[in-house]
């Protein structure tokens with residue numbers, strides 16, 4: 001079977017980590033299977049959808065390393081939805097309803113109060129021509145529902161296993177609004193058919209929708225695709241992540257948190273699976289090992305602290321070629337492989353590299369303790385002339401050790417503080433050649449350089 005998956009965001013807000021996980025999992029499956037990936041922009045809600053959000057979603061996906069083979073906008077496919085509407089209407093599967101939103105809310109409340117599930121009571125099914133005409137005379141326009149068959153609906157979910165719904169437990173979904181515009185359920189099913197989607201991956205908040213969709217696929221003469229419903233992410237306290245929490249948007253991860261996309265894909269690609277979460281600088285590793293059977297049913301915890309730690313580990317493993325353009329964006333266009341190799345193990349965020357660039361190539365105010373002044377002067381005097389070679393560092397240290405009788409921390413720590421202004425950091429032998437003799441001598445002599 002050829003595999004086509006899709007990610008179908010509504011451009012009514014920014015992508016957050018939960019959406020990104022759905023997008024990534026669908027993409028991993030498509031790439032693993034050598035299939036296709038569709039980005040479908042669900043922009044039928046003209047009031048809330050914006051081009052700016054759609055553009056931001058595309059940028060966020062690209063940043064995360066997700067590419068797509070095809071893109072569709074639902075707003076441009078209205079004729080396709082109307083063709084399906086005509087077919088369903090002709091087959092008697094759609095019926096007009098005149099309840100207002102308030103009336104429906106009231107029905108829901110009284111059902112709940114009476115201990116019944118809040119399922120639409122199909123009152124409108126009983127309307128005859130005269131009844132409809134009365135509503136029309138009041139100026140009401142109908143919305144239309146899809147009439148579900150009251151049979152069992154079952155599928156083998158790739159994550160949840162066997163799923164069963166009773167048709168009678170579901171409300172007939174509204175598929176056309178009062179203004180004649182088609183709604184999500186119908187548009188989604190029509191698109192999944194016409195783009196030959198083989199696997200629908202989405203959050204488990206859609207499970208009941210899927211039950212209704214299964215009957216719509218059947219009513220439109222198409223076999224339903226396979227479904228994989230991902231459990232929704234929760235926070236560290238086990239509470240649902242609020243979708244609109246802007247601090248969990250991909251933009252915030254990138255800009256405010258300064259995290260690398262590989263950290264996010266490493267986390268989101270493995271969260272809630274039986275595989276370990278580890279820093280993967282190449283999404284190819286995730287693609288290769290992808291399998292729906294590794295996903296569990298429990299709600300995975302999204303922990304920003306865990307992501308930050310993973311980000312550091314990603315940086316430590318990030319090759320220079322990948323890091324270079326990002327370093328340029330942070331104002332370090334001249335960063336070179338020796339610099340990157342020297343500092344990356346000390347970074348928590350890529351932005352931290354600027355501090356080390358300043359130390360390696362800029363100027364530093366020394367913070368030497370007075371009691372080390374003599375030792376540091378000795379060290380400055382012993383620094384061999386440039387050019388320096390592979391042995392320079394060990395020759396220099398060997399000489400200092402012999403002359404001062406110091407060893408270990410008392411040998412190195414004063415040098416580190418004087419040369420870098422810090423107590424910890426990259427290996428001094430890697431930094432020293434970047435600092436160079438002139439500035440090293442000045443810093444060891446207590447001058448800013």
Ligand code: GLU
Nearest residue numbers: 008009010042188201202
């Ligand atoms: N636009 C829908 C959403 O964002 C798509 C759901 C789906 O069918 O995958 O929830």
